[in-house]
Amino acid sequence: MKAKFKALALGALVGASVFAFSAQADVTFSSSNDPNVANDRVARLLELERKSIKAIEADTVAKLLANFKPAPKPTPPVRVQYTRDFLAGLPVATGGKDLECLTQALYFEARGESVKGQFAVAEVILNRVSSSKFPNTVCGVINQGTGKKYQCQFTYTCDGHAEVVNEKKAWDRLTKVAKLMLKGAPRNLTGGATHYHTTAVNPRWAKTFPRTAAIGVHYFYRMPKA
Structure with missing residues (x-):
């Protein structure tokens, strides 16, 4: 009886250890919880947003330039001498x-x-x-x-x-x-x-x-x- 109880206790201890190691592995090696990965995603989103803004700005500038007409230079007055x-x-x-x-x-x-x-x-x-x-x-x-x-x-x-x-x-x-x-x-x-x-x-x-x-x-x- 004592021998059986010891075996059961040892099995429970080993199982708990395995469970604890598994839980630790899930937390430590999950990329979803890695702050570096999260920062990379934010950086990529910011870069995409920056490129999008630049593209919009470039398109707007191109349209403005296409429609831009410089003011005509004033015509100098015609000077006359009556001779x-x-x-x-x-x-x-x-x-x-x-x-x-x-x-x-x-x-x-x-x-x-x-x-x-x-x-x-x-x-x-x-x-x-x-x-x-x-x-x-x-x-x-x-x-x-x-x-x-x-x-x-x-x-x-x-x-x-x-x-x-x-x-x-x-x-x-x-x-x-x-x-x-x-x-x-x-x-x-x-x-x-x-x-x-x-x-x-x-x-x-x-x-x-x-x-x-x-x-x-x-x-x-x-x-x-x-």
Whole structure:
């Protein structure tokens, strides 16, 4: 009986030892409880989050850059001197239909005027282009009414005479005047005038239109306010 009891006690002791060792092994070697593994997981999650944020930021920046339009550089003002020497120092002027129409008008309307007077006539034409009461192109303004003799806005276009350019130097100089005006030279000579006539005539409309300037052989006017 004593021998049997000793055997049972020894078996219980061995079993408890094995159970204790097994429990210890579960706790010690389980990766789920290893703080280093947990830290690695957190580090990986943080790295994934960082990469995701960087990707979003890069995409946002790319979209912003794709839609970004830098502000246009301000156009420097066109500086003008009303002298032949100033015009002579400029390069040969070239351009399209507007330049040709404006040069032609200056040639036949004002080539005998001073340079200042030529700029003043160009101002009137461009003031008309800017006005809703006239055509909105240079050529349209100049040729308004052309086709009916002496019923046009600029006499040379409807006087029945062919427009022949015989003074090449004057044409080249006036092309430079036209170019400067089309590029945005200031219109400060005629006070916003839309009409003019030579001092040799006295049209009826001049009695009701406010006179704004007198330059060379031309008087300048703007339309009366309604």
